[in-house]
Amino acid sequence: MGVLLAVLSGFVIAAVAPWVHRGLGRHGGWVLAALPAALFIYFASFLPGLGEAEGGRFILEYDWIPSLGIQLSFLVDGLSLLFALLISGIGFFVVAYAGRYLEGHRDLGRFYVLILAFMASMLGLVLSSNLISLFVFWELTSITSYLLIGYNHEDAKARKSALQGLFVTVAGGLALLTGLIMMALVGGSYELHELLTSGDIFREHDWYMGILLLVLLGCFTKSAQYPFHFWLPNAMAAPTPVSAYLHSATMVKAGVYLMARLNPSLGGTEAWMLLLGLFGAVTMFVGVFLSLRSTGIKQLLAYSTVMALGTLTMLIGVGSETAMLAAMAFLLAHSLYKGALFLVAGILDHEAGCKDILQTGGLRRALPVTTAFAGLAALSLAGVLPALGFVAKELLFEAVLEAPALAGLLSILAVVSAMMVVAVAAIIGIRPWYGPRADTPKRPAHEAPPALLAGPVVLASLGLLFGLGAGWVDQGLISWAAAAVYGAPVSPYLSLWHGFNLPLLLSGVSLALGLLLYLNWERFRRFTGFMEVANRYGPEAAYEKSMSGMVWLSGWQTRVLQNGYLRYYLLTILVSTVGLVMVTLFTRTDVNIDLDLSGILVHEAFIVAVLLMAALVSVTTRSRLGAVASLGAVGFCVALIYVLFSAADVGITQVLVETLTVIMLVLVLFRLPGFLGLTPMALRIRDALIALAVGTMMAVLKLAASTTQYADSISDYFIQESQPSGYGRNIVNVILVDFRALDTLGEIVVLALAAVGVYAMIKFRAEDRK
Amino acid sequence: MNSQFALQSLILRTAAHFLLPLLLIFSVFLLLRGHNEPGGGFIAGLVAASAVALYMFAVDVRSAKRVLRFEPRDLMGWGLLVGVISGVPAVFVGQPFFTSQWLELKLPLLGELKVGTPLLFDVGVYLVVIGAVLLILLSLAEAEGKTDHHHGGG
Amino acid sequence: METLMAFTVGGLFSAAIYMMLRRSIVKLVIGLVLLSNAANLLLFTQAGLLRGAPPLVPKGATQPTGVVADPLAQALILTAIVIGFGVLAFAVVLIHRAYEVVKADDMDQMKDTDT
Amino acid sequence: MVTELLMEILISFFLLAGVGFIFVAALGLLRMPDLPIRLHATTKAGALGGGLLMIAVGLESFGDVAVAAKAAAIIVFLVLTGPVAAHLIGRAGYFVGVPMWSGTIKDELKGRYDHKTHTLMSPPGLSRTRDEQSD
Amino acid sequence: MIGPLASNILLALVWMGLTGSFTGTNLFIGLVLGYLILGSALRDQPGFATYASKIPKAIRFIGFFIKELIRSNLKVAYDVLTPTYYMKPGVIAFPLEARTDGEITVVANLISLTPGTLSLDVSSDRKVLYIHVMYLEDEESVIESIRYMEYRALEVLR
Amino acid sequence: MRLEVALPVIIPLFFGALTLTLWRWRMAQRVATATGTGLMLLSALWLLAATWQDGILVMHMGDWQAPFGIVMVSDLLSAIMVVLAGISGFATAVYSLTSMSKRHEAFGYYPLLHLLLAGVNGAFLTGDIFNLYVWFEVMLVASFALLILGGERAQMEGAIKYVTLNLVSSAMLLSAIGLLYGLTGTLNMADIAEKLTYAEDPGIITVIAMLFLVSFGIKAGAFPFFFWLPASYHTPQVAVSALFAALLTKVGVYALFRVFTLIFTQDVAYTHGILLWVAGATMLTGVLGAAAQYEFRRILSFHIISQIGYMIMGLALFTPLALVGGVFYIMHHIIVKANLFLVSGLVYRLKGTYELKELGGMYRSHPMLALLFLVPALSLAGMPPLSGFFAKFILIRAGVEAEAWWIVGVALVVGLLTLYSMMKIWAEVFWKAQPEEHANRSAHGSAGSGVLYLTIGGMAALTVFIGLGAEPIYRMADAAAHQLLNPSLYIDAVLGERQ
Amino acid sequence: MLEFSIFIAYTVLGVSLVLIFFRLVLGPSLPDRVVALEMLATLTVGFIAVYTLSSGVTAFLDVAMVLALTAFLAAVGFARLIAKGGSQDGD
Numbered sequence A: 001m002g003v004l005l006a007v008l009s010g011f012v013i014a015a016v017a018p019w020v021h022r023g024l025g026r027h028g029g030w031v032l033a034a035l036p037a038a039l040f041i042y043f044a045s046f047l048p049g050l051g052e053a054e055g056g057r058f059i060l061e062y063d064w065i066p067s068l069g070i071q072l073s074f075l076v077d078g079l080s081l082l083f084a085l086l087i088s089g090i091g092f093f094v095v096a097y098a099g100r101y102l103e104g105h106r107d108l109g110r111f112y113v114l115i116l117a118f119m120a121s122m123l124g125l126v127l128s129s130n131l132i133s134l135f136v137f138w139e140l141t142s143i144t145s146y147l148l149i150g151y152n153h154e155d156a157k158a159r160k161s162a163l164q165g166l167f168v169t170v171a172g173g174l175a176l177l178t179g180l181i182m183m184a185l186v187g188g189s190y191e192l193h194e195l196l197t198s199g200d201i202f203r204e205h206d207w208y209m210g211i212l213l214l215v216l217l218g219c220f221t222k223s224a225q226y227p228f229h230f231w232l233p234n235a236m237a238a239p240t241p242v243s244a245y246l247h248s249a250t251m252v253k254a255g256v257y258l259m260a261r262l263n264p265s266l267g268g269t270e271a272w273m274l275l276l277g278l279f280g281a282v283t284m285f286v287g288v289f290l291s292l293r294s295t296g297i298k299q300l301l302a303y304s305t306v307m308a309l310g311t312l313t314m315l316i317g318v319g320s321e322t323a324m325l326a327a328m329a330f331l332l333a334h335s336l337y338k339g340a341l342f343l344v345a346g347i348l349d350h351e352a353g354c355k356d357i358l359q360t361g362g363l364r365r366a367l368p369v370t371t372a373f374a375g376l377a378a379l380s381l382a383g384v385l386p387a388l389g390f391v392a393k394e395l396l397f398e399a400v401l402e403a404p405a406l407a408g409l410l411s412i413l414a415v416v417s418a419m420m421v422v423a424v425a426a427i428i429g430i431r432p433w434y435g436p437r438a439d440t441p442k443r444p445a446h447e448a449p450p451a452l453l454a455g456p457v458v459l460a461s462l463g464l465l466f467g468l469g470a471g472w473v474d475q476g477l478i479s480w481a482a483a484a485v486y487g488a489p490v491s492p493y494l495s496l497w498h499g500f501n502l503p504l505l506l507s508g509v510s511l512a513l514g515l516l517l518y519l520n521w522e523r524f525r526r527f528t529g530f531m532e533v534a535n536r537y538g539p540e541a542a543y544e545k546s547m548s549g550m551v552w553l554s555g556w557q558t559r560v561l562q563n564g565y566l567r568y569y570l571l572t573i574l575v576s577t578v579g580l581v582m583v584t585l586f587t588r589t590d591v592n593i594d595l596d597l598s599g600i601l602v603h604e605a606f607i608v609a610v611l612l613m614a615a616l617v618s619v620t621t622r623s624r625l626g627a628v629a630s631l632g633a634v635g636f637c638v639a640l641i642y643v644l645f646s647a648a649d650v651g652i653t654q655v656l657v658e659t660l661t662v663i664m665l666v667l668v669l670f671r672l673p674g675f676l677g678l679t680p681m682a683l684r685i686r687d688a689l690i691a692l693a694v695g696t697m698m699a700v701l702k703l704a705a706s707t708t709q710y711a712d713s714i715s716d717y718f719i720q721e722s723q724p725s726g727y728g729r730n731i732v733n734v735i736l737v738d739f740r741a742l743d744t745l746g747e748i749v750v751l752a753l754a755a756v757g758v759y760a761m762i763k764f765r766a767e768d769r770k
Numbered sequence B: 001m002n003s004q005f006a007l008q009s010l011i012l013r014t015a016a017h018f019l020l021p022l023l024l025i026f027s028v029f030l031l032l033r034g035h036n037e038p039g040g041g042f043i044a045g046l047v048a049a050s051a052v053a054l055y056m057f058a059v060d061v062r063s064a065k066r067v068l069r070f071e072p073r074d075l076m077g078w079g080l081l082v083g084v085i086s087g088v089p090a091v092f093v094g095q096p097f098f099t100s101q102w103l104e105l106k107l108p109l110l111g112e113l114k115v116g117t118p119l120l121f122d123v124g125v126y127l128v129v130i131g132a133v134l135l136i137l138l139s140l141a142e143a144e145g146k147t148d149h150h151h152g153g154g
Numbered sequence C: 001m002e003t004l005m006a007f008t009v010g011g012l013f014s015a016a017i018y019m020m021l022r023r024s025i026v027k028l029v030i031g032l033v034l035l036s037n038a039a040n041l042l043l044f045t046q047a048g049l050l051r052g053a054p055p056l057v058p059k060g061a062t063q064p065t066g067v068v069a070d071p072l073a074q075a076l077i078l079t080a081i082v083i084g085f086g087v088l089a090f091a092v093v094l095i096h097r098a099y100e101v102v103k104a105d106d107m108d109q110m111k112d113t114d115t
Numbered sequence D: 001m002v003t004e005l006l007m008e009i010l011i012s013f014f015l016l017a018g019v020g021f022i023f024v025a026a027l028g029l030l031r032m033p034d035l036p037i038r039l040h041a042t043t044k045a046g047a048l049g050g051g052l053l054m055i056a057v058g059l060e061s062f063g064d065v066a067v068a069a070k071a072a073a074i075i076v077f078l079v080l081t082g083p084v085a086a087h088l089i090g091r092a093g094y095f096v097g098v099p100m101w102s103g104t105i106k107d108e109l110k111g112r113y114d115h116k117t118h119t120l121m122s123p124p125g126l127s128r129t130r131d132e133q134s135d
Numbered sequence E: 001m002i003g004p005l006a007s008n009i010l011l012a013l014v015w016m017g018l019t020g021s022f023t024g025t026n027l028f029i030g031l032v033l034g035y036l037i038l039g040s041a042l043r044d045q046p047g048f049a050t051y052a053s054k055i056p057k058a059i060r061f062i063g064f065f066i067k068e069l070i071r072s073n074l075k076v077a078y079d080v081l082t083p084t085y086y087m088k089p090g091v092i093a094f095p096l097e098a099r100t101d102g103e104i105t106v107v108a109n110l111i112s113l114t115p116g117t118l119s120l121d122v123s124s125d126r127k128v129l130y131i132h133v134m135y136l137e138d139e140e141s142v143i144e145s146i147r148y149m150e151y152r153a154l155e156v157l158r
Numbered sequence F: 001m002r003l004e005v006a007l008p009v010i011i012p013l014f015f016g017a018l019t020l021t022l023w024r025w026r027m028a029q030r031v032a033t034a035t036g037t038g039l040m041l042l043s044a045l046w047l048l049a050a051t052w053q054d055g056i057l058v059m060h061m062g063d064w065q066a067p068f069g070i071v072m073v074s075d076l077l078s079a080i081m082v083v084l085a086g087i088s089g090f091a092t093a094v095y096s097l098t099s100m101s102k103r104h105e106a107f108g109y110y111p112l113l114h115l116l117l118a119g120v121n122g123a124f125l126t127g128d129i130f131n132l133y134v135w136f137e138v139m140l141v142a143s144f145a146l147l148i149l150g151g152e153r154a155q156m157e158g159a160i161k162y163v164t165l166n167l168v169s170s171a172m173l174l175s176a177i178g179l180l181y182g183l184t185g186t187l188n189m190a191d192i193a194e195k196l197t198y199a200e201d202p203g204i205i206t207v208i209a210m211l212f213l214v215s216f217g218i219k220a221g222a223f224p225f226f227f228w229l230p231a232s233y234h235t236p237q238v239a240v241s242a243l244f245a246a247l248l249t250k251v252g253v254y255a256l257f258r259v260f261t262l263i264f265t266q267d268v269a270y271t272h273g274i275l276l277w278v279a280g281a282t283m284l285t286g287v288l289g290a291a292a293q294y295e296f297r298r299i300l301s302f303h304i305i306s307q308i309g310y311m312i313m314g315l316a317l318f319t320p321l322a323l324v325g326g327v328f329y330i331m332h333h334i335i336v337k338a339n340l341f342l343v344s345g346l347v348y349r350l351k352g353t354y355e356l357k358e359l360g361g362m363y364r365s366h367p368m369l370a371l372l373f374l375v376p377a378l379s380l381a382g383m384p385p386l387s388g389f390f391a392k393f394i395l396i397r398a399g400v401e402a403e404a405w406w407i408v409g410v411a412l413v414v415g416l417l418t419l420y421s422m423m424k425i426w427a428e429v430f431w432k433a434q435p436e437e438h439a440n441r442s443a444h445g446s447a448g449s450g451v452l453y454l455t456i457g458g459m460a461a462l463t464v465f466i467g468l469g470a471e472p473i474y475r476m477a478d479a480a481a482h483q484l485l486n487p488s489l490y491i492d493a494v495l496g497e498r499q
Numbered sequence G: 001m002l003e004f005s006i007f008i009a010y011t012v013l014g015v016s017l018v019l020i021f022f023r024l025v026l027g028p029s030l031p032d033r034v035v036a037l038e039m040l041a042t043l044t045v046g047f048i049a050v051y052t053l054s055s056g057v058t059a060f061l062d063v064a065m066v067l068a069l070t071a072f073l074a075a076v077g078f079a080r081l082i083a084k085g086g087s088q089d090g091d
């Protein structure tokens, strides 16, 4: 039960979080942070046993919806543990941080609910072995993320950004769902641990490309790959702890996680390599480019996150052993330094009121600790020795240089991006702290409190520690994770120092050029101002256009279809009906219609003729009472037909009902105006043609049906049994009150209901309400 | 107000006084023999309702309501209740709903009489039809008086 | 006779539909009356037409002598007529009330609820 | 045999006379020039035609007293309701001013009806031929 | 004049006629039904129904009436069937002898059913019956024949 | 004899009649309503349990043997539908006891409610095609009357369209039944099915199937027949809207399921192919219709249509899994849609308007209500782990299995657009600050909303349960689909086993 | 002989039906149409009588009975409508 409890505990604590918050006030954050802390320890406890576990993983299954193949099954291996540790570890700092950062905010209680629920969902996502339960958690992260982005919900921009994020990720999610279902159908199971070993089945199946595209659509949208990257910077409308947690360290990596996870099943093909490699590389470049174009602190960090996500995608695409090691190392490095930097951004906002980098400067005296650890994190970001970022960058260069395809393109993009990342790192690591003291919106009176500092300090330090102890980290978690992604054990390769080689050279070059770029940052921004124009036609604009297009289409469709005109509704229905029936009649049957006019008696012909003429008159007369009188004539003729063809009760009923109908019409028409000729002739002709078509359809149907009879009528039974069993000689009446009494019961209910309705309409008038 | 509703005709009014009982007895006749000859609860109910409607046109709405003695709504309710309940006794002898139950009555004066739940059911139909039709017609008639009053003539 | 009745039914349906396609709500109601007559008549003729043979058992007999018309169809039509009557009563009063609140006998004045 | 033939002739006579009068009523309805005159045609000929037909039915009777009784009842009903309807339609038509035939030579009803109070006055100076009792 | 009892018996007879069963049982049912219907429907109209007291007179009257009916119809039929109109229509005011509602109604209806006359309406003071007459060549004789019929009818009714 | 088959019809009929006779006594009507709907729910649960245990149950009404008399038949689909009617009926009744105005109560609201439920249950349970028509009419006329109760102009306008189009549907149904009766000489659906099994040259049956398709399509609110629905559903009292939204169209869907699994299976490629197009177009037009709306209940109304499309999709794909999906979807949707309407009613009660533009600030002021909206709203949009997700999941999986890619695509896009509409409501009603100019509107304040919260909460809990506890629900839907795909089970149960 | 009479009777009634119908259509006033409608009821009674004679089935007399007794109600309704001035639309 352990893993299940671990995953669900987040939801449980979330449910009680508002009360904890209310009861404990400012200490609530620390108390609630105990949960992620405990979870971290719990997950860490798997580490020692992982090496000896069978296949390097634990599998735990719980029944959920076994009939559908949906299970709560968990797969604990290097990859999921790496993520679980990041999620719970960073979660601890974020929850503690938020308790202070959002202190006094009226919605803090709900914030805890959402952030803890999110954490639980995220854990569920990365630990799930069942594709569908994975998807369930996947969508839960979308929803919680939506609610968190819209945290400042009275701000229209926050609402809009939240919707954008939700819409893009859910759209991808739906594609993903289809892809996962297809995978399960092909692989014969929803269990990842079963599917991961059947890669060849997938790669050789007709559906492979479909599955691949659908799954990647889900991953790309979730992980903000170009061209779906635009929602991520907008998501910065969320409070900073959310940005730090969801939009850098955890949720956006869900797509990366899934690509990594599915690499053994779907990877290893040219399509995989090209799609991931290209999209990843482009995203990487676009991300860092846009990051450099930003001055908003969170924007800048968000775009650099896009860069990181692109990098990870590219590496998974490359697919080599080195690439997988690089990816896992980079993932870890990025989570640590980006988490730290976002929290630092939060401190800048919280203490100095700065949201824009240009507002900052010279804050190192006021915030010395922050400065130090921001610098440390930036070093890792820049990939400077000896931070973990450096190790990752080395491996990255090595992986792209040896990429099985596109090595040149990827390498160039990687180096250029790395250079620009250095500039970004300098902007965040140097610019706010050094130089002349800027006139910030708020003057920081003192260093940030421990709750805010804990995260940056620990995370940045870990970035350094893991760099220094790269080999140790490598022996453990990273190589297990890489092995899970690679689908086979990987030879340990991770270390701080690999000697002088091409990657190191590239690293040095990028560092130097990056610093140069930093010094010319303003000029860079000016030169690339043309990008604003490009934005107008970029993916975000396309998104906006399609949304407004959808709303326009919706309005248009409603105007056309739901136009308020009853007769067009009728027209649509009738034309569809005639079409359906006639097409079916001519394509599915051998139409066989006998026009047999023999056996008609003279008076019957007279009656029918008058009936039809009366109907015609009721339609054409310009006098509404004349129409009613004609209706009466129609009624009498119908009654005569009933009588002439042996239906006595029906005849009586028809006569009585006809009379009462006329009385009713007369009572009501008294109030109504005369007929109006409201329709032009052309339309009347159209309507007449349609009416004729309907009439013809019914007549043809009647004739066509008359030529066939599959069985004798059951009415013989009633004729035989009416007197002996029903004790009545009027068979129709015996049917009504005995054989089919239920019909009659329904019929009188209808009558009673109609009467109640009439009564209510007449007596219960809205206009009488004073 | 309501007296305005009726046609001001002495001849019609007198004829209606005469026709009303005639129509009502006719309707009972149609109801009772409906099981064997054309007729039955529905037809009978319509005839009875027509009788009262005639009275409404000939005399006035209030008198028509008095003729009826019960509120049409209540007639409807009771009729429906009778109709539903007539299907229930079968259940107590272990048969499905609406299985007819017949009683042979030997009455001193009337001789043998076969009475069954289908007849009861037909009585329910009869009551519902009278109630429903008259609820409709009387409401319409009353509404006319009302709107006459409020908005003037049409 | 089948053919003649087919024409009759078709004609009634045509007339009903034409009336229902008008803008005037009064015409709509007239269309509804015709429609219900048309459907009933279709049901009636579909069960076969027989002259002078009502489904009645003579006094003292247990079964009718000879062939009689289909009693089931007649029972169904009876039910349908009654239902049609109830529905029509409702519809008639509805247009009456609609006219009172909208103050026009024109469906085109009654499209606020849709858009 | 003879009685049967006689009966058949009798029935045929009533039958044809009946439909003949109904035809007269129908033709009169179509041909007569104004509303009251048409009413004359339908009220009388209709009742008589229907009555004669019912007599034919009653004569046949098919050995059933009830049939004769029904036929009689129908005659009674026709006679009871026809004139009342005629009176209602006739006066309604008159009061709303349905034009009378140009050949109409006298109209003592003209101007006696008050549309507001719905009262119909009797002509001035016209009193009952016998002594009036309190009314 | 005859009172509710007669009405009751009459209704019972109508009932027997309707049901076509002239047995003691059915008479009893008819009486009970008639009682119930009269009791409930016409409880506001005491002393209603003043018809059919004198059976022989009634029978004689019926004979007279049928003769008139046929006569009138032949006359109308002739006018209808021949191409030219022979009629000289007009509306006259006929001073009524009949008093009670029942009398007036019966008389008016009989007038409608007999030669060339059609009751249009009774004046509000119930003194005058307005009659549409088809052949108004001689008003006096028309009124005289109407009066004769009224007399014979009242004879039966009173 | 199985009493329980008829009880879900007899009980509301009885209480409908009873409340009619209690017209003048408001309290008695209220007590009778609570009792009646409660008993109906219990009888429905009994029926479901019995059907689950003993298979298809039959009651021969009047003890007349099968093809002659009217039979009431309860297979799992019917029993499930009856339970859903019981739940939504009971919830509506409870909600109404608090929310209905005295005038509504005085003008027959309760009798109409009971009789509507009787009609709905009758339609679900009857095994006779003409009797089905009768129950349809009962349900319709009851809904007519409920629709106009209140006498507002919008109600009249909406009702004219509702009434007219539904009458066209009824006339078509009646004609189609007439034609079918002429062909087969019987009205018992099992008997019809059996006679058609051996029919030579069944082409004409396919033609008549089209008439049934249109007629039930109108009642179900399918494309292109749905116009009456958005024209009217937002006009009556909200409890009425909720009941309509939950049940009425579903009776049409049920009827489609019934006849297109039992009777019209001669030419499945053709008939169900058409149904599939209908399903896709219904989903799309419905969901697009909602996107332009800015009135709470109108949005919900259009979404009924799009959701109907999913159910028909289940029928149209006509694979075991697809039918499971269709049945599951119906179960999910009835609960969720009724709940959403009830939420809209509570919002109206608190704020006095349904216009999104005039609403706002309720996330702050009524967080509980916000949560109770979010649950059904996200469920409707198909978000996991709520009921709607599994409903869509099954259908999409069925579509993928059948390689009906376009319908899968449509189903997915429509899910996304549903989310768009739901989040629009969420953003406008709950997140957005209350617009100043409409701040002081209030219809009822919050008096008596405890019961309403309880109703809504109960329904929301059901939604969550159908999601998290999907296994038993799935198994039930699976068994229902199994019965639908094996009409001989139904036929044998009704007509008895024969050689 | 009776058979031939019946044939004649049916035909004459059929013709009468058409004649009445023309008055119904031609009007010109509403009361004229109402008279025609009233006559139509009488004609239906006639049809039933002939039908009874021709088929020997007496059950349809009940239809005639109901018709004779209630059909004039429509005329009453119309008369009332006319009297209340409700026929002003060119009737």
Ligand code: NA
Binding pocket: A736, A743, A744, A745, A747, C075, C078, C079
């Ligand atoms: Na029935």
Ligand code: NA
Binding pocket: E072, E111, E112, E113, E114, E115, E116, E117, E118
């Ligand atoms: Na005369």
